Amino acid sequence: MNLINKKVTHKRYGMGNIVNHNDSRIEINFASENKQFIFPDVFEKHLTLHDKSVANSLEEMLQKKAMKRKEQEWKKEQERELQRKKQELRLEYEKLMKNHKLHPESQMVFWCDTEELGSSFSEWKVFSGLIKSGNNKGKPNKPSRLHQNSAVLLTEIDSSRPEQDRRILGVYMVNENFIGKLCEDGYIPAHSKYRLQLTEEESDQMLFWKYYVNEKFPNKMTWNTGKYRYFENSWMAQILQDIVSLKSDPKERELAQEFFEHFCKMNQLTEEELPKANGALMRI
Template identity: 85%
Template sequence: MNLINKKVTHKRFGMGSIVKHNDSSIEILFATENKKFVFPDVFGKHLKLHDKSAAISLEKIIQEKEMERKEEEWKKEEEKKLLRKKQELRLEYEKLMKNHKLHPESQMVFWCDTDEQNSSFSEWKVFSGAIKSGNNKGKPNKPIRLHQNSAVLLTAIDSGMPEKDRRILGVYMVNEGFVGKLCEDGNIPAHTKYRLQLTEQESDQMLFWEYYVNEKFPKKMSWNTGKYRYFDNSWMAQILHDIVSLKSDPKERELAQQFFEHFCKMNQITEQELPKPNGALMRI
């Protein structure tokens, strides 16, 4: 926009003519001297442009600059909020997990057979299974990685379907006070509040292998033995985040959101830094 030689009026210096300007400054010749001002900030309160057509164009520039300024302020404020959130998460984590080292794969995914699909939700617990061999044969497996930050994911495959179609049925945080190393009976009870069961329609949209991947064999989808396996904390956060989006009932959605926020707090995860799901199904 060319403003050279355009007439202006300044509240203090009176009439003048624009002699120079760029994106950040403007120079005006008044009766006795030249004055420099910040562009376009000086217009509006202090300086008036006589040319109406140029004034309209200038107003658009001012509005764009103001929008850019507000956006920049918003970004800085969001960065401050994120930093504060990280600090809060760290302090809360230190308080809750004083003597516990957070394992990056301290979540459990459980294979539910037909009977367990019903009992897991009616009783809100799963059984880790029995040891198959050795001196402790027959004794319950100890889910040693599970702690206060852990959640249990319930999954199943419909009869005759391939492993890649394994669906997520529901998820729960372990009960308050549960410590896997101290679990003698192999039962993993659910938290009294943070527990979610998906409808059949919701479950059809939540395929386990969209989140889970074996990095050694990134395109392989198999589950040969065992009732459960451990998996990455961030994958569980991704699943919970997507469940929030699935829930249409306001109360269920609110609970899912609270569950997600609680899980992130317990695992020192911030939503803004959570990567997109990149499981084996996403790599085919």
């Protein structure tokens, strides 16, 4: 748009001619002196073009710029709203962390079927399932006891075998920032480091009922219903300790040992005070 020599009227300086302009500045010669202004912003309130056709083209430019400015302001507002929500979540998270009381049974064991086994280890997460009754029917179960001190145990049993032969396949700490009370989708992701998958030979030596017992029925080994159940922190420590002793590869053994030490620290347990495994299998 060529505006050189176009006549204008300024609210304060009166009539003048445009002598120079670019994409951001415009220079106008008035009777007494030349003045520079921001282009095209000055035309919004202070400056009027005499040439109507050029003025219409300039008005379109101003409208497009105004729309772009509004879009930028909307994006900034959206960003501020996002930051505000992140801040609220962070404060809620810090509050939960500050007020968190260590639950003695904040570990979770899963019964994995054939379909779940592959995804559990490839994606390193499990799904807590859906609520089957009540007002929240159909919504994901919220693993409310799980916190940063929690680990998830993955188990399976061949349909042709008795329940007492249930094997441990792997274990992982929950994600570093995971809080069960805030989990809305039911997925429990693994820690970036502390995750272990056992070999077939190792799993055969890690029977779940060696560690787990229903104190109401100490001699019974029945799962009954549900995909998961909570169990004692000390039992998970026993399992991790035994996994360490199973590992022959130096790197895997080192990771298992670090996992065990991290778990004990997070659950305020000491190796020296850890009781021997006394699950239902040990009481037969």
